[in-house]
Amino acid sequence: MSRAGLSLALALLLVLSMGVKLRLGAPSNFSEQYPGSDDIIEMLSKNGFEVSRPAPNSDPYWITGKRAACLLQIANVSPQGWHRAAVEWKAAGASVLYSSGKALYPAQPILMPLLRHYLRRAERYMGIRAPALRVRAIISTGTCPADLIAAADLAALSD
Numbered sequence: 001m002s003r004a005g006l007s008l009a010l011a012l013l014l015v016l017s018m019g020v021k022l023r024l025g026a027p028s029n030f031s032e033q034y035p036g037s038d039d040i041i042e043m044l045s046k047n048g049f050e051v052s053r054p055a056p057n058s059d060p061y062w063i064t065g066k067r068a069a070c071l072l073q074i075a076n077v078s079p080q081g082w083h084r085a086a087v088e089w090k091a092a093g094a095s096v097l098y099s100s101g102k103a104l105y106p107a108q109p110i111l112m113p114l115l116r117h118y119l120r121r122a123e124r125y126m127g128i129r130a131p132a133l134r135v136r137a138i139i140s141t142g143t144c145p146a147d148l149i150a151a152a153d154l155a156a157l158s159d
Helices: 003-024 038-046 084-091 111-125 151-155
Strands: 050-052 063-067 070-076 095-100 103-105 136-142
Touching: 038 050, 038 063, 038 070, 084 095, 084 136, 095 151, 103 151
Parallel strands: none
Antiparallel strands: 050 063, 063 070, 070 136, 095 103, 095 136
16 A cells, blocks of 8 residues: 555544544533432432531532431432541541442442442443442431431432
């Protein structure tokens, strides 16, 4: 193959490659990358809690539910574990649970949520609609009975 033919073939390959990348790499919107809190609010309201939202631009964004002397605070946390220290600081001796993979844990699991987070991220890069991974921290303070909210409802806050 001549040098001009090779150059033309490489140029054509570059154009096709860029076309495919631009087509597949359509940017995803904010809500696809970060989970919302509507399901938290709905679950707390359904269980008779008075719900309040935090000030905007707080991270993590703690949704607070109050019912009698029981106070529940639930927030989306990073699947990578970046919020663990902030959660421990906020809890300050209170009961903490993490909802991840539709199960409850006393400490934030990292390996499986991290794997699922990056798999979903890769799917979004390829143009496949993949919802943001939901990992939630749940802080219980005051006198909250263990059966106040079904464990299945709290575990269902994640995916």
